[in-house]
Amino acid sequence: MAGSYDVIVIGGGIIGLSCGYYLTKQGKRVAVIEAGGFADGASGACDDMILFQSKKPGINLELAFESLELYKSLVGELDDSLGFANYGGMVLIQNQQELEVMEEFVTQQQSYGLDVKILDRKEMLRKQPFLSDRFIASTYSPMDSQAYPFAVMHKLSGKGRKLGMQVIHKSPVTGIEKDGNGDYRVSTGQNLTYTAPVVVNATGAWAGKVAALAGAYVPMEPRRGQIIITEKVPAVGETNLWTAKYLVSKLKSGFEIDSTEEEKRLGLGFAFTRTEGDSYLIGSTRESVGYDKRTTMEGIRAIINQAVSIVPVLKDVNFIRAIAGLRPATPDGKMILGEHAGMKGFYTAAGHEGDGISLAPITGKLLADMVCGTTDARLGELSPNRFAKDAKEVS
């Protein structure tokens, strides 16, 4: 026996730490149990975006607004800048077809309260003078922001600990079972057992495996995202950048985009964000390769070629590092947040894929509210029980 708590959070990435922090703030005695070390999973190998423009109007966009507000208050609460910045973002459009899809999308987003508009070529070049000639227009939103994931995790963990939260590293969970009192017994690879009436599964790409230990069903696929990091360079334009190509293919199913076999296999999309340290994070791939989180020459080369073709001045910039993380992907592109039916006290908070950094604070807050008894009607569509039918088919 290693200890009993009110809540055990499994997974010490940005989602687990956020859940742990907000639960602790509500007076719960919390242990966060992490299989590896600090920032070992996807939260330590991702970019830094709090991105609005990529989100479909609906719950994801709505929660992103709330998460941004939470980030702003966390800056004061955690007494750190958290690398929070607001450079705004542009989605680059290269032909008429893409423009039509993006115009429609932007109109929908505007109706949801997002400050976003289409810029013509001249306005686009004013903000981004170093772009390749092939872009005809772009979107622009001053709301797209960013935060430095390591600082956020470090401070959530630090402030949480001050309030009594325990963060336990190097403890892979090997078993979850119920004891005679109805509490969960969570055992780890070090032959230690922790007990609590509530368990939160915040293990990202591993959420399916951890849920299975408790007999619960969570459909989760790892998607490998590779990113390269440049040396420190002068700013290239005013904003962060994405291309419409990937977004359009996600928005319009059946929309034929012109991609090479390699681009399709790698799931290549362009994301370009300036870090607090004055380097750029350039991404990204979206690959289905199981739990292999190595970087590859093919991936790095494809990211570099794409980046240089979009922002030609990058040909004279060195990249100093490449990282890869496993983004947790759900079948419907929405995160999983809620209590499992028939398993009182067993919650999952995972499956953010590329939105983990944006949505971490709101996920932690909503989870803590749920555990403490406040229900939010909007969250039905995020419930793990939406996959119950698939679970039966699997078993």
Next chain:
Amino acid sequence: MQRIIDHPVLGPLPEVKMVRIIVDGESLMAREGEMIAAALIATGKKYFRKTVKTHEPRGIYCGIGRCTDCVMTVNGIPNVRTCVTPVEEGMVIETQMGYGVWKQEQ
């Protein structure tokens, strides 16, 4: 002029072709094939860049392309390591302030 003309071990400096380089607008001569940093030290230039936050002067430090202390803006490209980049005829070399700036393409 701070060039070693007669080295006690390596002997006298051989004659080579000279090239013209432009350093902060001033036209100077350099030995073909030598590194930018060597050419600048030979002309007595005291610093190559100023740091981002405190604007302190920096020059050559490791001399083998690792530390990036000697970077300058060369032909409009910022952050060029001058200790491992050879001079070329007509090269435009500028003292870099902070990270420098990208040259706007017309």
